[in-house]
Amino acid sequence: MSDRTAMPARAGEIQLARDLAALAADAGIVFIGHVETPWKVRRECPRNGRQSREICRVVLKPDYLEGLKSVETCSHLILLYWMHEARRDLVVQAPSFASRTHGCFALRSPVRPNPVSLSVVERLDMTGDGFLARGLDCLDGTPLVDIKPYFATTDSIPGAEVGWDKA
């Protein structure tokens, strides 16, 4: 068990018997860059990116810069990033903002078997090494996994509901 999983779970939480970070991986992620944000410690991060108007900087490693061709035509992007400080063993969690426990797959918590987080961001100016973006919520220095164009036709569902988040 790593230090990350040694913390006790809150009442009602369910912990996996194994430390996923120590298991042999089924597939390997390479970090393509990182994100520069104003938040240096976890308690400073906004609960989600839409709560923040801060402008963040998305920086790619030189090998991947050509992959940004045509990104300047996209108003919004989906960013995937690796929550490198998150434990991976809590399948049922008791978030401080919720009145009862929920499974990790019903939460956007960074704590999940594969700590890949996702934000829909507004793309601002392109820079020499990436671009500026609004709508992020992660720690400064968070490693970047992927960037995808946001298509309203497939990705926007204004009527979607998360029942546990109401009432």
Add this chain to the structure above:
Amino acid sequence: MSDRTAMPARAGEIQLARDLAALAADAGIVFIGHVETPWKVRRECPRNGRQSREICRVVLKPDYLEGLKSVETCSHLILLYWMHEARRDLVVQAPSFASRTHGCFALRSPVRPNPVSLSVVERLDMTGDGFLARGLDCLDGTPLVDIKPYFATTDSIPGAEVGWDKA
């Protein structure tokens, strides 16, 4: 170089000098389950999930089933899955449907440094080992990486535009 990267690139495409699948990974993914779809070979897959009304089956490994608690209250989910047949080395691509080349980060192509694909799906019935879903576009047996609740407040941007996809 693996077989996956040995294929020549199309005119205008730009290939990475290194085979990412052979590099030491920065982080490890564990597969939490898989997706059962009607499509057995790549050419059968719909170009995107919204073009399909087929009902697919999302199956979790037993260790992760408790993570589905409260997912039954979510009308829509974001699925992340691993495109295990995709090459990872083309940073600029010439898709057959496009009139010019685009960077991998302006495309939803499975070909990208980290072949994690994303679909927004409609959640249908819960099953003993997962749930049914509509809106997928991937091969039968595709490994599953993550499931997230879709929040209209943060994830839905009806006015988002992908400029290169017009005209």
